[in-house]
Amino acid sequence: MTTHATSPTPADIKRWRRYLADERAEAAVYRDLAGRREGEEREILLELAEAERRHEQHWLELLGDDVGRPLRGDLRTRLLGWLARRFGSVFVLALAQRAEARSPYAGDADATPRMAADEQVHEEVVRALAARGRQRLSGTFRAAVFGANDGLVSNLALVLGVSASGVPTHVVLLTGISGLLAGALSMGAGEYVSVRSQRELLEASSPNPATNSALPDLDVDANELTLVYRARGMAPEEAADHAREVLSSLEAYTSDFPAVRPAPDGEDEHEAIGNGWSAAVSSFCFFASGALIPILPFLFGLTGTAAVVVSALLVGIVLLGTGAVVGLLSGASPLKRAVRQLLIGYGAAAATYLLGLLFGATVG
Known part of the structure; x- marks a missing residue:
């Protein structure tokens, strides 16, 4: 049985009970994820759950009669469990990867070196599992995020720049709709040409x-x-x-x-790059969905400064969301990625707004 060198203090007992609750919650997350998978991934997740159970036993032995009533895991771990039970997706694995990276065991003398090493290795295991999911959705995700982000930023910049020049509201709205259609058609046409050209190059090389x-x-x-x-x-x-x-x-x-060497998922290279028309339609829709956000206030009758402010706020919320999703999937900080996305988008919009003010003042 594991013993403590001196009598544990109330702070020690409180910390150990928190660790115990977190280990139990993390084990439940891995079991829930395993329940939504089959084959090797399921076995790996169940092994991770078993490792968390061993860590749980360590804290139980240290606590002894002081184990008390079971505590709930921390908010992050409970959120992970909720997501795992309902989705079991790559997003949950990305969050679990970050949770493993935050383990405090390396700096806690009451956690064994083996436990600290386990947590470091767990991060790599979860990273590898998440990488499989990232690879499966990377193409679609890239098109969705970059298409929508292009629509958001370009049309917000266009709307703010034209609005700052002092033209009537209906001109701003018409400009925004034109920007949406022009940009979406350009994205769709460019994606079609890109995919068709890639397929033709592959056919020529086969x-x-x-x-x-x-x-x-x-x-x-x-x-x-x-x-x-x-x-x-x-x-x-x-x-x-x-x-x-x-x-x-x-x-x-x-x-x-x-x-011809097949792609890893069993498809040939031509299937892996997709169909030109489906890629074009997807790009059109992704760009249009983003470009629609900046003109919504104008469509619902807002005018002047109020419409500009609401447009910027709506775009800011969506930019924060897409940035956070990118951060989650890349295993980085969602907050940092969200703020970066917001600053880049607002920076582009601010530049065109200032140019619109300058142009309006010059013409006036």
Whole structure:
């Protein structure tokens, strides 16, 4: 049984009881997450829960008869548990990663070095699990965040700049709607061209399946197939050995020449980059959803300074939200990322507002 060198003080007992509650809550989070997963990820999460149970036992032994009534985990851990039970998503894993990184055990003499080391390793385990989810949604998430953010910032800057020049409200509204449509169409068209160009480049680089039919007629001594493998990056000797192997057992290698290495998720490279039209529509919608926010006050009849202030406030709230989400998914501080997003957006809008004031004063 674990013992304490001296009689524990009331502060010690209070701290240990808090650690005990947190360990129990964290174990429950991992069990809840495991309940929404299968296979290897489920096993890993259950192992993490078991490790937290071992840590729980350490504090139980130290507390002895002073364990008292069970406490609730801290607010962050309880929030994690609520999210895990309802969503079980990469966002929860990203939050769990940050929670593991905040472990106080390294600086607490009552926690064993093994426990402190466990918590450090747990952070890396959760980081790896979260990375799987980040990889799965990275493309869609990038398009959503950057498309919406472009719409927010560009249209807020446009609306504020035009409004500052002193033009009537209906002109500001018309400008905002034009900016929404122009920007969304430009984003959609650009995404379509980008995806189509990438697919065409891949198609041009993919081996031609018809070349298979030429294999039986190749000159074994000259062995042109060696050049193919060298062009693919093999060393000369390795390429020659592989070519001889292919030619000596053609039936077993009928698909060797045109084979395209599949993507990690089982799709080929063409499927992994998506469809041009779906990418275009998604980009259009993401940009438009962001660009709509700055013109909402004008659509609902607000005018002048009131419309500008409300527009800026609405955009600020959304920028804080998108920045916080980016922070969560990247394992960084949601607050810092939210403030950074806000400052960048407001900085661009302020610059165009000042230019609008200057332009209005000059024309006036």
